[in-house]
Every structure is written in C-alpha cells, then in structure tokens.
Amino acid sequence: MHDVIDEKYDVHDHFRMDLTKNTCPSREERLGVAIKNYYGTMSNLVKGTRDKTITQPERCFEQSSSCSLSIIATRILTIRDSVTLMHAPIGCSVCNHGSHELFRHIPESDGRPGNFNLHNVSTNLTEKDIVYGGTEKLKNAIKESDVRYSPKAIFVMTSCASGIMGDDIEGAVSEIQSEVKAKIVPIHCEGFRSRVLQTGYDAMWHGILKYIVKKPEKKQKDLVNVTNMFSYTWRDKAEITRLLGKLGLRANFVPEFSSVEDLEQMSEAAVTAPICPTFGDYLIKGLEQEFGVPYFREFVPMGIKNTDNWLRHIAKYTGKEEEVEKLIEEEHATIAPKFENLKKEFEKIRKKLKKDDEKLTAIGAVGQGRVLAHAGFLTELGFDVTGACAVDYDALITDDFDSLIKDVGDFVILISTFQAADYVNLFHNLKPDLTLQAPFKGGKFETDKAMGTIHFLRGDNHASRTQAGYNGAIAYGEMCLRSFHNTSLGKLISDTTEDPYKAWWYEADPMYFVKDKPEKKEVKVPVIVGNKRKSHGK
C-alpha cells in the first residue's frame, strides 16, 4: 500500500517485534523501501534507498509470480512431525502433492530419518463456506488432523479466500487449542498481503517464535541454528554438518526438514547463522530479542572467502576461534589447489571467447541474499559480474549491497518477482557469457551462450550438487564450467521455440510497463560510473 514512502519509516531497521500480535508487519509496513521492481545500477539503488527516492512503481503488465502462502507452504510442509493445514480452497494446496515423496529417496545411511510422514491438508473451502464462513470447518479440521496424524504442531495457513471472508482464525484456534494435543500455529500469509514475498517468511517465523520456540532450559553451547532454504541440498547440509562437526559443533537446520523439537530448542543455541540473511531475518532478530541468542548476518557460506568468514563468525560465538583457523587452514590445503585448477579451466575459455584482458561476464542470483553469494563467488572465480537478478529488495539489505559494491564493483540489478519478460529483456541486452537461471522463470532464453542452474534443490544428494562450504565452491564452480562445455541445448531451444513476445520488447526499456512511463523503445543499459565496466559488449 505504501507506494509513496511515508516519512515515518526509516530505511534503517529499528524494528522491535511484538509477539503478542497475531502476525508480523509486512516488509513494506516495516521498512522505508520494500519493492519488487527496479532496473538500474546497484549504486543508484543503494543511494535511492538512503535518500528515499526509490519507490514501488505501479505496473500495468505483470506475469505470474508467487505469494506469501505458496512461498512458505513448501517449506513448512517439510517440518517432519507437523501438519500443514491450509484454510483455503483446494487449489492453494496443489503444489504440495509431492509430500509423500520428498526426501524418501535419500538412504537412511545418509542421515535421513527412517520414519516420517509429511502431511498436506486443506479445509477445502467451497462456495457454501465462502457465504457462511469457515471457522467451524477449521475447528473440525484441526481436531481431525490431531486424531489422524498425532502431530506435534499444526500449522494453520491462511489464504486470500479466508482473509477476505474475515474468518477469525485466532479466535478459532484459542477456542480449540485445549481440545487438541498438537500445538496450533496460525500463520497469517494471505496471498494478497504483501507485494514482497519476504513478508511470507516473516509471517512463518512469527508463528514459530510465538507458538513453538520454548524458553531455554539450558544453553547448548555447541548448538548452531542454521536457517536453511529448499534451494540448499541434502549435500549442502552434509557439508555444513561436516565443517561444524570438525569444530565440535552441531548444526540445527531450520525449518527445512527439521522436527518440531529442533524448532523448540532454537532458544538454547549459541548463535544463529543464516544461509540467507533476509530469509532468516525475522527469526534471527526474534531469537535475540526474546531469548538472547546472538546472530550475525553479513556472510553466506558460498565461495571460499565467504565460507571462511561464515565459519569465523560462528567460532566467535562458540569460543572456537583457534580451532576455526586450524580448520580453515586444513580445508584450504585440499580445496585451494582444486579451485586454482578450476580457474585455469575458465582462463582457457576466457582466451577463446574474449579479447585481450577482458573478463568473462556473468549474471546470477534470484533472491536478494543470493546476490551477495553469487557476486562474491563469481568474482572469486574470476568473472566480471555484469548483473544480478533479485526477486525483491528491501532496506534490510542496503548496507550489505553497499559493501558488496565496494568489494566487487558496481553492476546492473533487476529487481523483479519472477517476471519472465523482464528477464529475457535483461539477458538479451546484457548478453553475459554465463547466465545462471532457473528456466521456468524465464521461458525462452535467446542464448547460445553458457547457461547454468541458479541453484540445486533440497532433495539433491550427489556430490556434484553442492553449493555451500568448501566442497560447494568446487562443485558449483564445476557446474559453471560445465555450462561452457556443452551449449547445444540452449542453441536448440533457441532455434526451435516460438517467441511469445513481440520483437520490439527486446529493444525496450525493461521498465516500460511501469505505469505512466512515457517513452517506449530504445533500451538503456544503465551506465556504470567510476568502474571499469562502462559498456556491456552488445
């Protein structure tokens, strides 16, 4: 709703959460800047945030994106001894039909618990419920979930329909809680709630902090909370577990495939270490505010340098400063030569594709946290980061972006929530040597250049599907390298797929569909000042 920035919002986050409230504020309510559309340089984005000139433009053209409910339901579903109960028409739960297969293929010898079931259930709101209200149905559904599955927690997820109907979810829950054994956790994640998907994450953590996390009985000095997303794989967990294990620490991965008990004991941990600082923002701050669990948020364990720093921060809070230096030294001894070999391979490719001392260019990222991870990692590999994409952007990450620019130089950023047309326009105009993407987000890629995958997925359990830690730096780097070694699929798809967009679009400003924007055609790649990249080899 805040298309014009209200003076009362500060771009710095002085937010103090109130767990007596039903839910979190949306990111746009909480922060001065929380947007889903921007095209320009990182430096202008940072500057515009600080002087509050960055606003959310009104768009006339939009494509399918995602919502607070769908973005968190896939995550909450994996909490092992819980039920994900959608108070919604049936369509909202259709993307969780994989519940009976998720993680099942991973052998128990690789650490997968033998006995678990994931439950995707719905109150199946129909026309009649819309007219007469759905709270009775919800109460019955909660009771039946409790009897059927004997879960430790029931997550009640709200939807657009339940929100517009005005069902009193909190009332229903407090009325029925004494009748069921499971802890009922209402999550207010109506799809229309916020233009910024991150609000969904905050709503999820709010419910978990309010209803599940227990007061600490004893501090567990060796326990490290790791906020984990589905874009990190089974092997990533194994790598992080391995590294923390060498320091005598235990990783408490949440919420992805955690147990309710794992969530309960977060208050007893020595530190909370995010894999993505904005995904975990609400949790890490809540755990500190309510239970005194410290956190850090500056680093993401992707690439060698960032992994070093991530581990050092954890060590600081767990009294492992000496051990961590030894660990880093040991790991570097095996990883550094492999990484140097990788760089040599990229150098061979660079010599083939580029003139003189021009670097290979790349565009990566999908979430704002991954902008930090990818830009750092690609620079480490020797790439010139031409641009990045981020699903959304808010003032929480402004300072990190500022540091990143100082570290790797300025680049173009497209903020766009899975807007496929924006992506094809960007790739067409920047023409990076390497594009890291998820094809469903962009459809037609007019590229005969290297295209790698943006991230691996949670069920992946092969060494080549690692992106975190030291082993991840090699595996993900090798994936980038393989992207150059065979580009035939990209060529074929490009040659045989019809274009859904008219030709003018490729020459247009990607922000053309911002309402009331007068000029059309000519594309303007943002000019980067005071940086070696002044043009983007078109």
Place this chain on the structure above:
Amino acid sequence: MVNNIVKTVVNNETPVVNLLESPRHSCTFGGAYTATNAVKGLVPILHTGPGCGWTNFFGLVAGSGGGFLGDLGAMQTPSSSLLEKHIVFGGEDKLRDLLNSTNELMNGELFVVIPGCIPTMIGDDIGMVVNEFRAKNNTPIIHVKTSGFNGNSYKGYELFLDAVIDQLLEEPVKVKKGLVNIIGIAPCQHIFWKGDLKELQRTLELIGLEVNPIFGDLKGIESLKKIPEAELNIVVNPWLGKEVADKLETKFGTPFIVQYGLPVGPRETEHFVQDVGKKLGIPREKIDQAIQKEIKEAYQFYNYISNGLYMGLANSYFGVAAESNIAIGLTRFLTNDCGMMPTVVIITDDPPLKNRESIKQRLTEDINSINKPDVIFEIDTYNIEKILQNYPNLIVLGSSMEKYFSADKLSALHLTVSFPAYDRMLLRRTYSGFFGGINLLEDLMGKMSRPF
C-alpha cells in the same frame, strides 16, 4: 473381500468433509488455466492473486508428468497479481491495464481471462472489462467463469470449454463429414493426455475419420473454431465432458457418444472403434479390414511376453487408485486380457453422484474374473492409504503419492498411472489404443525382477 472398516470410511452419500489430504485435483481456476495452456497460441490471462499461477504450475502442471506447457505457461503467463489495495478499491482497472499491455507485448491468437478467488469475492465485473476490450481490439477474447472455490480442476476443464462454446464459437456452421472431436481428456489431470489424444486420433484415423483432439496439437485456435463442424462428438470418459457434449448438441445439433473408460488394448479398442463407426454409419466389415493389422500386431507383442505374463502377473491381485477414466481402462485390460484379479478400485476424480453407478458397472460387469473388485469413491489420500491396507495386492496402480507407501507398507509393486505423477515424465506415453496395453505391460514388468 472388503472389510467393515472400509465400508464405514466410504459412504457414497458424501458426508460432510472438514479435512482433505492431497485430493488429486486443483481448483476450477487451475483446470481452466491448464486447459487454456494446452491449446497452442492461447494466452491465459490470470485475474487473481500473485501466487495462483505459480501454485498450479508447480502443482497441476509439474504433477502431471510434464514439466512445461508451452511458452505462455509457467511464469510467462500474464497475471493481475492482486494485492490488498485491489481488494479495497477493486481489481477492474488492474485487469484493464493487463489486457492492454498484454496485447501490446505478446503474440497470441486468443486471450482467455481466468479469474481466481479474489475478483469473484470482491465482485469485479469481469464481463464488462472483457467486453470493453473486445469492442476496441481485434484480438479475440473470452473469459471463463471460474473462481478458486466453485469446484475442482475437472470442472475447470468443462468451464473452459463452456466459455469457448458461449463466447467464441459461431453458428450456423456446415457439418464436415467424417470430422469428430474428442472430449473428456482433461490436460494435466489426465496425466497421459498428450500421448492418449495422439493415439486416439491415430486410431480413429485408421477408419477414415478426421480427428480434432482440441488440445495438444499444433493448430491452435483453429482446433477450437472447428468444434461445431464435427459430425460426432466422442466423449472418452465415463462422466467428464458429457455436459459439454450436451451443450454442443443443443447449440449445434452435434450428436455424441460416450466411451465409458479409456479403451486400453486390442479388445476394448476394437469395441470403441466399432461403436464410433456404427454411430457414423461406417460398415462393420470396412472397419474390420482397417484395424485387422493393428490387432494382429498387438497380439504378436503379447506373444513376446506371454511367459512373463504367466509367471509374473496372471492371477495375481492388483488394486487401483486412479481417476475413473483410467481406472476403468486399466482394470478391464489387466483383468480381461492379462488374467489378473482386481481387488479394489478406488475412484479418485470425484465423479458426480449420478454417474457413479455406471462407473461401478464398467468395473464389475463383463469382467472375466470371478472376484469382482470393490469400487470405492474416495479423494482423500489418508483414506486411500487406509483402504489399500485392507487388500493383499501384489501391484498397486495409483498416483506417485502411493509410491513409497506401497513399497514400505504393502510390499507391493507400484506404478504411477494417475495424477499426481511426480516420478514419471509423460510425453508421448499412452495406454490407450491397440498398443496401449502393451505399453502398460512394458512399464509394469519393468518394475519386476524377472528371469523371463
């Protein structure tokens, strides 16, 4: 065979259901979206919250054994992505902007506006916005009367065809002799829709017909416009699409016949083709001649695996949890042509009550097994598992949700034959037609370790 627990769980009188675990469908919105996407060149325009397209893409499309539905599916689909302010002030302006901008940006033969929960609940006048657009632009446009809560995705398929008939098709038309439409195979819900439509088309072409599968071919909007020219509509489903065929009969006078369940294997396919031929007045002998070679070849393939059939499959129990169309087709084939014994058939597509008796008949009558299967209508995955636990099946034909359950809890072999199908990629795969049964046996026996 059925025990008492099952009888109490399953009551065809539709008790009040407060809770459903993963029923095998989406909402009307999802059904209309995937149907639109399955006709080339159509532009679905979603008028709904920001996540409905995403959810149905990762649910209904990805779960249908196919990763993608053309260039206007997935995240390419235009969407008004309504937020709180639109709930307060209405979403009509947003839709207006979206239609105009889509027209400026995208190549498309027909715009199909598909509303979800929000605009329906806040009372957006979508018809008005669509009419305004129609008056000012050359691009044809229709809108489907969906919301997220007025039924399931099967109904969404019918509502899409309703919108096509009411808003796109014109009369009067000249009937084209020998042209038939196939109705009742809903894209994505029927996981073999791509392959089955192709095979049914090929099968009917054998007897000299011109077949319009409507979905999944390269003709785009022409497939839709051709619908009223058909001499006969063929509903290949025991219930879905009947109302559409009724409507076409009323509006254009096109007669229709109903094939009660997918024709699988030479026996059922021969019946099917003869039924169609009879309705169109094609002499029986002419059809016999046209399909003779196919039948001979199909039985030749049987011969290759007859040992395997004797040792591995014949006289063994199997259970089915699938949509009625597929359940009938596979059960009849495995029973009548492979000597297997159905214990239970769980129908998962929630057919209307009035159609259930005929479905039951097709599964219990004219069946070559002394044991008749229990036929149970159930859409809740929790109950489906409970029911399956009561039968000693060697083989479970179901959705991929039964995959690990069958192995861990039933020690049964499992094959995904119905939505959702997360463990299969289905493109040209078909179980329909003369060779469809052979394809099924290939997949089924591939699950066994065997010396034969």
